[in-house]
Amino acid sequence: MIDRRIKFRHIQSFIEIARAKRLKHAAEKLHLTQPAISKTLKELEEIVDAPLMRRDRSGVELTKAGQVFLHFAQMSLASLQQGLDGVERTGRKEKEKLTIGALPSVAAWLMPKVVKEFRELAPDAILQIIDGPHIYLVDRLRLGELDMVIGRLGRPKTMQGISFTQLYNEQVEFVVRPGHPLLKNPNLSRIGDWQVIYPPEGSAIRPLVDRFLIANGIGEIPNRLETVSGAFGRVYTRETDAIWIISRGVVANEIADGRLIRLPINTELTQGPVGLMTRPDVSENSIQQIFRIAVQNVILGL
Known part of the structure; x- marks a missing residue:
């Protein structure tokens, strides 16, 4: 059973510190003071009874326990965000929306073809495309800010908790x-x-x-x-x-x-593999499945 002492602010602060690597930067992002976010982290470590981060002048570094906790904390936060988004869409009766991350090579070459195919299969869906470097996109995917990412297979450390389906090789x-x-x-x-x-x-x-x-x-x-x-x-x-x-x-x-x-x-x-990245802990909805079909159709036609 989850310890009731763990609050949303503990999870949010921990994830932001891990991402920013510095307490000061994380505090600024969350509009908190540095002593306040430091206290929140200390509370969390006391609740889980384990040091989650090591602090020094160069910043913070995750401990082994912190690495494990971060993986599940990110999944939990992402699932909560998806639930809130789903309730909001239902209340507003909005169109289905899909947010895709694409590495620059994919955004420039493959995505225009995929978008044309996707529009034919799902003309009423709203598609948002965000491009950027590998680490940025994968982090956004883990947090639930992106539904899928198309890009190169990264180093093992960056691909933890990510499902990768190879599409083609690129050099x-x-x-x-x-x-x-x-x-x-x-x-x-x-x-x-x-x-x-x-x-x-x-x-x-x-x-x-x-x-x-x-x-x-x-x-x-x-x-x-x-x-x-x-x-x-x-x-x-x-x-x-x-x-x-x-x-x-x-x-x-x-x-x-x-x-x-x-x-x-x-x-x-x-040469390295380029593929479709998703979160294995989240089931694909119908619009995500349609996008996957659009990608596969384009790859088959190349």
Whole structure:
């Protein structure tokens, strides 16, 4: 039986601290003082009779017990949010709404096709698409803020508590503007001669790119700009001599119409699975099942 001393504020504060990694940032997000949120965390640890977080000057870190508690706390909060949303929709007799998270490569290449298919299958549904980096989307999925996510399979640590259904494989490309000097002699060892737009830490493709460069004898690239922003990368790469390392789906349209040029480098080593992510503890409703069918129909037609 759940200890009646555990209140909603305990769960909410604990999850926000774990996400923010700092008591101060979590307190600001919840509009609390730092002493108040610290007291709430201490109360929770006393109730469960276990230390859930270690605190030092660099921030907070989950203990083993904290990692276990976080997993179920997130599921509980997400289930409560879904219940509240369901009651609100019933009272207002609203249309069914589906919120999908998509990595930039998926948002740029696959999602337009999926949306067209979905509109034919469920013309009255309201579809919301949110793009962003892998960790951001997976965290939103765990909290119930997203119904599904389409993106690359992340590291095991980031995929805990997430169900992944593979759709296809995608690899990373090195792209430049038309007329770039490197196109005359496309030698991978020369990429350090120019600025490189590089995937940041925490992005799904970062470990793949790191391993690929190490395997090809390329050390750390000092002149690099880290981002997975497709909007920025498309403009900046066309207007400068920067080399953009990015998932193929993000730049598929630009490569097809010649606005960006793929360097003739074999990047098969960077291939990774892209799939549909859901929460295994939540049963899919009818509109989610229809979206899954739309995705499968598009994949079969590629």
